[in-house]
Amino acid sequence: MAELPDKRTAFIDWYLAVVEQANLSDKRYGVKGMNVWTPYGMRARRHLDRIMIREIEATGSQAVEFPALIPAPEFAKEKEHIKGFDAQVFWVTKGGLNDLDVPLVLRPTSETAIYPVFALWVRSHRDLPLNVYQIVNTFRYETKTTRPFVRVREIHFFEEHTCQVDEAAATERVRSNLAAFRKMAEAFGLPYLSLRRPDWDKFAGAHYSIAFDIPVGGARTLQIGSVHHYRDNFSKPYGIVYEAADGSQHHPHQTTFGLSERLLGAIVAVHGDAKGAVFPSTIAPYEIVLVPIPSPGDAGATGSLARSLASRLERAGRRAVLDDGDDRPGAKYYRWELAGVPLRLEVGRREAASGNVTAVDRLGRKTTIAIETLEAGVEERLTAFDRDLRAAADAAFRDAFRVASELGELAGSDRVRVVGWCGKEACGHAIETAIDGALLGVPEEGPPVAPGAPSKCIACGESTGVRWALAAQPL
């Protein structure tokens, strides 16, 4: 197996090599940006989905599933929305040999599929709030270079759509989504920023957008999710109306919450190291790998011990895999480290004799666990591993930002920049030009470093109404 490219100096090459060699995705499908989910990648995805479902349902959202095709006239109803997505939709224009009278859009996102039906579902204030989500594939005709998980044309998409009685209730729903994502990210071990996007960069059709971004080295960031407040921008054109208790008619205010397999890419990007992927136990395809180490003349004793330990762990609800292949132990270590398995148990003659197994976690720490209390020992190691993996990610996160006080500091920056911004669009664009990237927006929950209070806008120098904003190069 070849050495991986260096993560610091050749991040993209490193990322692609890890995704490929860890067998998370097969990009050799014949359509650009449409990759195959491998068995190993699917395992990770299921845990990702499980956590998203757990946290969103805890906030009272219910699963639904809408069709993938949207009639063109429905798609075109909200004019900002279609302007934003026009250039990146796939069209279905033929049925068999005939041209379709009404062309169909393959959903790039599902507002325009769902809201005509919301108009039927919502009649009374008693129908509100309406909180539903779906996990489906969406399609976007991406013209730039595609990357597994990070930029794809067929997206594994989580999207919540809601209707609330009024703007305040919708704002409350946005808060609830932010809190739900906080819990999801906790499970993924991912530190991130919640940023209110500048107006020129909000979701097409939204009143405002809050996006989640993570630093991925240098001045680059990756958006891993977003929450949008639509006000009644969609409920009006789609005719969603409810009758209030006093008999008056109102358009509900809507929100959405979107996540995708980018989260998986983010987990690889953030936690991975020179040896390959590193998964927190919460989403690891396997939490534990058992490697038997045969000795001459032991007649398969270590193999059967390893097998029995694996089934004990399975019975305890752990995801364990036994690697009893013919490779030498060292080769197996490399392979499972590349694959990112949090904990390895080595079972050989020494272990069999002593009643202990050797445990090595993916951060390289070696301990022994008494076989008698195997389940508890594994639990403890995985808990410590998750905690310390998170701590390492937090440390890297804190180091990823620097305050900039002059526009001139932004060019060629090796960090994501925290800047004072007066809020004016012209200044925002000046900042974007200076960093050759984007003004990501204003932190919802405070800046990622503790820079004190901003004194003036980095672009115009004015001091009234200045707040902190983040400038970076979106990946």
Place this chain on the structure above:
RNA sequence: GGGACUGUGGGGUAGCUUGGUCCAUCCUUCGGGGUUCGGGACUCCGAGACGCCAGUUCAAAUCUGGCCAGUCCCA
């Protein structure tokens, strides 16, 4: 939309300038045998490729044209 570049086994590559010594190199991978086995073993046997279509030529991975795919830069 404008420009530049690149396509060789599953992955990565050599060969291309100057056509022939190429039924195509090396690493990895994959299948089988043997010896091994506490951090990527060794060895033997075997499998697997010149993006597509034309053209030039006695002869094309190599030259020419078109197409397709991909990458990068600029708008």
